[in-house]
Amino acid sequence: MAELDALLGDLELHRVVAADVVRAATELQPRVIVLADPDPARGLRSVRRLRSAHTDARLLFITPVVAEQERLEALVEGVDESLAEPLAPSELAGRVRLLLHRARPVRRSRLLVGERLELDLERRQLLRDGVWVHLRPKEASLLELFARAPGRVLTRDHILERVWGPDHSGDPRTVDVHVRWLRSKIEPDPHDPVWLLTVRGVGYRLETVPLTKR
Amino acid sequence: MAELDALLGDLELHRVVAADVVRAATELQPRVIVLADPDPARGLRSVRRLRSAHTDARLLFITPVVAEQERLEALVEGVDESLAEPLAPSELAGRVRLLLHRARPVRRSRLLVGERLELDLERRQLLRDGVWVHLRPKEASLLELFARAPGRVLTRDHILERVWGPDHSGDPRTVDVHVRWLRSKIEPDPHDPVWLLTVRGVGYRLETVPLTKR
DNA sequence: TGCAATGTTCACGTGGTGTTAACGCTGGGG
DNA sequence: CCCCAGCGTTAACACCACGTGAACATTGCA
Numbered sequence: 001m002a003e004l005d006a007l008l009g010d011l012e013l014h015r016v017v018a019a020d021v022v023r024a025a026t027e028l029q030p031r032v033i034v035l036a037d038p039d040p041a042r043g044l045r046s047v048r049r050l051r052s053a054h055t056d057a058r059l060l061f062i063t064p065v066v067a068e069q070e071r072l073e074a075l076v077e078g079v080d081e082s083l084a085e086p087l088a089p090s091e092l093a094g095r096v097r098l099l100l101h102r103a104r105p106v107r108r109s110r111l112l113v114g115e116r117l118e119l120d121l122e123r124r125q126l127l128r129d130g131v132w133v134h135l136r137p138k139e140a141s142l143l144e145l146f147a148r149a150p151g152r153v154l155t156r157d158h159i160l161e162r163v164w165g166p167d168h169s170g171d172p173r174t175v176d177v178h179v180r181w182l183r184s185k186i187e188p189d190p191h192d193p194v195w196l197l198t199v200r201g202v203g204y205r206l207e208t209v210p211l212t213k214r
Numbered sequence: 215m216a217e218l219d220a221l222l223g224d225l226e227l228h229r230v231v232a233a234d235v236v237r238a239a240t241e242l243q244p245r246v247i248v249l250a251d252p253d254p255a256r257g258l259r260s261v262r263r264l265r266s267a268h269t270d271a272r273l274l275f276i277t278p279v280v281a282e283q284e285r286l287e288a289l290v291e292g293v294d295e296s297l298a299e300p301l302a303p304s305e306l307a308g309r310v311r312l313l314l315h316r317a318r319p320v321r322r323s324r325l326l327v328g329e330r331l332e333l334d335l336e337r338r339q340l341l342r343d344g345v346w347v348h349l350r351p352k353e354a355s356l357l358e359l360f361a362r363a364p365g366r367v368l369t370r371d372h373i374l375e376r377v378w379g380p381d382h383s384g385d386p387r388t389v390d391v392h393v394r395w396l397r398s399k400i401e402p403d404p405h406d407p408v409w410l411l412t413v414r415g416v417g418y419r420l421e422t423v424p425l426t427k428r
Numbered sequence: 429t430g431c432a433a434t435g436t437t438c439a440c441g442t443g444g445t446g447t448t449a450a451c452g453c454t455g456g457g458g
Numbered sequence: 459c460c461c462c463a464g465c466g467t468t469a470a471c472a473c474c475a476c477g478t479g480a481a482c483a484t485t486g487c488a
Contacts, residue, residue, distance in 0.1 A: 012245065023376070049380075122366050124413060136445060137415045174447060176465065191466090200455080200464065350434060388436060390476065405477090414444070414475065 007093035018042050022049050025057055032099045034092070035079075036062040040070035047074055058099040062087065113195055113208055117186055119147055126185060133185050138163065142178050143186070146196065146206035155203040179204055232256050236263050239271055246313045248306070250276040250299075254284035261288050272313040276301065327409055327422055331400055333357055340399060347399050352377065356392050357400070360410065360420035369417040393418055 016024040018037055025033060033050065037043035040063045047059060059079040063071045071082045080099055083092075113119065118127040124140040126133040135143065141163045146154065156172035164170060183190040195207050230238040232251055239247060247264065251257035254277045261275060273293040277285045285296045295309055327333065332341040338354035340347040349357065355377045360368065370386035378384060397404040410420050 123419065124367065124416070138446070170446095171448065173449090173465090177447080177467090180466070180468095198465070352435070385437065387438090387476085391436075391478090394477070412476070 007089055018046050021046050025050055030057050032060060032096055033057045034060045034062065034096065036085075038064070040064065040067035044070055044073055047079055060095060060099060062092075113143075113147060113186065113206065117195070119143055128186070135185070136181070138178055139182050139185070142175075143182055143206075146204070147208070150206060150208035153199045153202050153205040159203070175204075232260050235260050239264055244271050246274060246310055247271045248274045248276065248310065249293075252278070254278065254281035258284050258287055261293055274309060274313060276306075327357075327361060327400065327420065331409070333361055342400070349399070350395070352392055353396050353399070356389075357396055357420075360418070361422070364420060364422035367413045367416050367419040373417070389418075 014024060014030070018039075021033070021035070024030075035043050035046055035050075037046060043061065043063060047061060050057070050059065059081075061071065061074040061079040061082045062085055063074075063082070065084040065086070068084075071084060074082045081095055083095065116129050119140075120127060121144060123132075124135055124137070126135050126143070142159065145159065145162050156175045159175050160168060160170065160172060179196060180190075183193050183196050186195055187193045197205050197207060199205055228238060228244070235247070235249075238244075249257050249260055249264075251260060257275065257277060261273060264271070264273060273295075275285065275288040275293040275296045276299055277288075277296075279298040279300070282298075285298060288296045294313055297306075297309065330343050333339075333354075334341060335358060337346075338351065339349050340357070356373070359373065359376050370389045373389050374382060374384060374386060393410060394404075397407050397410055400409055401407045408421070410418060413419055
């Protein structure tokens, strides 16, 4: 472990026991978590608890070489890497650095629309010209859906499925109302939208870059 | 100073003037801050401002050898180390590394909400405008949980798990009542909360910085 | 044991939120 | 030029989540 410390010495390292892993992850907000529990079952439980916790950390799961089953399960649970002990310190250090630098579809907490609008996913609110604008739950979900697919046309059915849920059977026109409410909050002139645009006969799309600049 | 740079060259170093120390500490989130102000009184003010700022940094306080009084006061204020100039560069570098590698970063004993509220984690009480406000155990735990995840939305289930324990099965609405009691103690107007906010349909979140300022 | 402090649960009112429908407007095609 | 499907707009309505107060239970301490 001294050797490992030397290899990762320029990083901020913390060691915690399994019982504290969720609390530590939430408080410290690390970028990488290495789970090296001697008990594979307890390690798996830690994985599940972490996955439902408020952390974006990438997970590196390490088990004794005999615990092949748990190592595979961990992958299913969504860990980023799953390795078996024994493990060379340099190997582990390398994996940690790999995860650290890996471009991951990071759950960014902020999405931009233009230069004056910012959707804060944590607060589920909108920052417009430096002023916070309240978003209702459905509005936030709707805007998030659009912002994650900038420029793409989304049909009402697609929107209903993603925002309202797959088994939801409601009037597609409900989407229109929410679009209107969103426009009143993000558009300079709601009557002449420049961001959240109608695609007649198909659905709606959100521009993320001013049209004139393209 | 060139010699010191050589001794600490593998670390990321920043130099700032006293007026910028709080801002720099907040933005850079350093692990160690060396306060070497030629003016001992100004150095002490920096210590106090840092101690109530959003940083976990360990503090190393350096004064001219004549300023014995201030050096002792700094210790009372909670600096981690207090040394007198003149000081050999190797000595200083050694102290910095000592603080850096100290087993575990010191648990911050105080968390801030706004500028007038301070949660003392040891006493588990609240300092509001310089007056101690009594917190009941659950209230203290709840506020601590929020203060450690400023701005983040916490669901009732998440709160229950963290404050009441993982195996606790109680009414999620219990959280509402404690939130209400907390509001009566931290909010200027409990009917119109500005710190501990409701996120309808999701949970609650604690703002640590006034929203309009951002 | 008794009392005070703390914690939990419930019921009720209210306001925010979502849904639906009706009606008017617009643009494109016959 | 008119028609109509599609969309904008508004408002009524129902529902549900939350705030609130209080009763009740539990804990801690003298």
